[in-house]
Amino acid sequence: MRLFLDANILFSAAEVRSATRQLLLLALKKGCAVTSPHAWEEARRNLANKRPHLLPGLDDIKGRIEMTHAWQAHVDVEIEEKDRPILAAAVASACTHLWTSDRMHFGHLYNTTVQGVLIVSSPQLLDLIEKRG
Numbered sequence: 001m002r003l004f005l006d007a008n009i010l011f012s013a014a015e016v017r018s019a020t021r022q023l024l025l026l027a028l029k030k031g032c033a034v035t036s037p038h039a040w041e042e043a044r045r046n047l048a049n050k051r052p053h054l055l056p057g058l059d060d061i062k063g064r065i066e067m068t069h070a071w072q073a074h075v076d077v078e079i080e081e082k083d084r085p086i087l088a089a090a091v092a093s094a095c096t097h098l099w100t101s102d103r104m105h106f107g108h109l110y111n112t113t114v115q116g117v118l119i120v121s122s123p124q125l126l127d128l129i130e131k132r133g
Contacts, residue, residue, distance in 0.1 A: 075087050
């Protein structure tokens with residue numbers, strides 16, 4: 001499993017005791033996690049503005065996540081322009097999954113494969129991991 005992390009997942013995983021952090025650690029046992037500088041900086045900026053005390057938790061996971069600069073120019077799906085960089089990086093990085101909790105912008109794509117990347121929510125990811133054993 002090659003899992004791309006959206007900024008909202010990074011934000012939530014910064015809390016050491018969060019379910020998102022625990023799911024990330026479980027996913028790392030089954031494969032690798034990838035994100036982009038774009039997603040990383042968005043998560044860092046949002047944490048600095050809303051929950052600065054969680055920034056050390058974000059820094060703690062940085063060494064466990066691959067940072068990609070890859071970019072797929074064309075993403076063949078209906079999605080808002082501001083969300084394209086996330087999906088484009090996941091596609092270009094040959095990720096198998098894009099993990100996001102952004103139901104508003106990605107919800108219509110949950111459980112859908114776009115150019116080889118299956119877009120999943122947290123419950124869907126947990127289900128996939130449990131099925132794989």
